[in-house]
Amino acid sequence: MQAIVIPFRHEDTATWTYLVHAPGDGAAVVIDPVLDFDAASGEVHTESAATVLAAAEAAQLRIEWILETHAHADHLSAAAWLRGHTGARVAIGAGIVRVQRTFKERLNLDDGALVADGSQFDHLLADGEVLRAGSLTVQALATPGHTPDSMSYLIGDAVFVGDTLFSPASGSARCDFPGGDAHALYRSVQRLYGLPATRMFLCHDYPPAGIAARAEIPMSEQRARNIHLREDTDEAGFVAMRTARDATLAVPRLLWPALQVNIRAGRLPPAEPNGTSYLRLPVRLRGGGAHSGA
Template identity: 60%
Template structure:
């Protein structure tokens, strides 16, 4: 039961997206697609998503699922556009409902904005499985960075979203609404229990110079060398480290536009009477 992992990098946001293909059936899944966004002009684009589409069409793939690891705060998702183009269902963790409730208040979205996850086709729970040709996608809840964070285990590969970065970068921040450093610690231990040979694919890479961006590591490499969560780092030490580090971090550059789009499953806010969609900037809130 072989599978292929094709990787797609978005330099402006340091984001990795994935196309995972079951070699036997040629069914595929797209994980964490990115919508282009020029923040200065507030203009969206589809060049990154179109590279995924090109790969799907060139190889005559049947996309069975579009999967989000969580509601990202550092890029806008292209999931709605890809769903429109491919007809594939979109899935996210059931924790999205809590994220929607939190940010519906922050953005004052009103009673007309559903906070039940109904913008998505399927809400996933820990332990769920999804078919992918001859393979099975195993769903692992890995909260801590956010309350809705999931990881997806496909064969010998696990796609961890922002739970962990490359070993020389460390772990995800835990100071967003719904984040918790102790919860992240336990989620990472769960990933480490998958076995040293498990390949691990991250959603972002912010490499120290002069290393180029990378997306793949292993559980063994993380356990041996992750600068925040290698073997031997206990819960209390990690929570202290993560809490101190988070206190020094500013908000991600695209958090306000990203969250407003991503809790809508990639749809832009409804156009106003002039036909234009608008994003909100809540002042002095975050």
């Protein structure tokens, strides 16, 4: 079965969102929806997610599942907003519990702010689990390495790989986030390369200047031409390259806002007594002693 895939590009975060359904069927899934977030003002908007919803309504599609490929560090998820407008269930890999525990500790959150048990999501997916939306069959495949909760979704001849791979010209995902592992990423990509899928859909693409971003890549092209990890790439060589490259990468600009929302399934932190939600930012002084300012 060749699923119908409608991509949506969020330019500010270079994110692809997908609306997927079977031919002639009214049931659909959405993969990796995005909120619009202005870090300077703290304002959150929903125009991008509303565009996806409007497209579903125009095509008379009923969104039954909202699937996250992982708790993203570079954009805020619109899963909660979309769930509120459609009644769809939100699912993510069961590894999210490990991610929640890590960032609960790093943000010094108590149980009132975050219970790290995955209960913020409607369903936690096990490796190999199958979901259905009408005649659409979705197989969840654990593909850790970038993060411990990374999931790919096999739908007919298409596989949605999250951040595991980018386009052939851009390579592979970083593995230096908590729980990341370059060896695991190598094995995950080899698993993807062994699938019967012929189309690979990315969550992000960061093309070189002058080259258009790509949402869909033929599986054969990834296997043969990905600059970091082809099907014949040696594991030790890949791990050495990935480790050296990761050591040079900056922290994503939206990491702390994104993680605080995304480990809550797209919800903002609980409002404080004044009715406002706040995002935390860990601060560390490097080089030199602290000054009292007195």
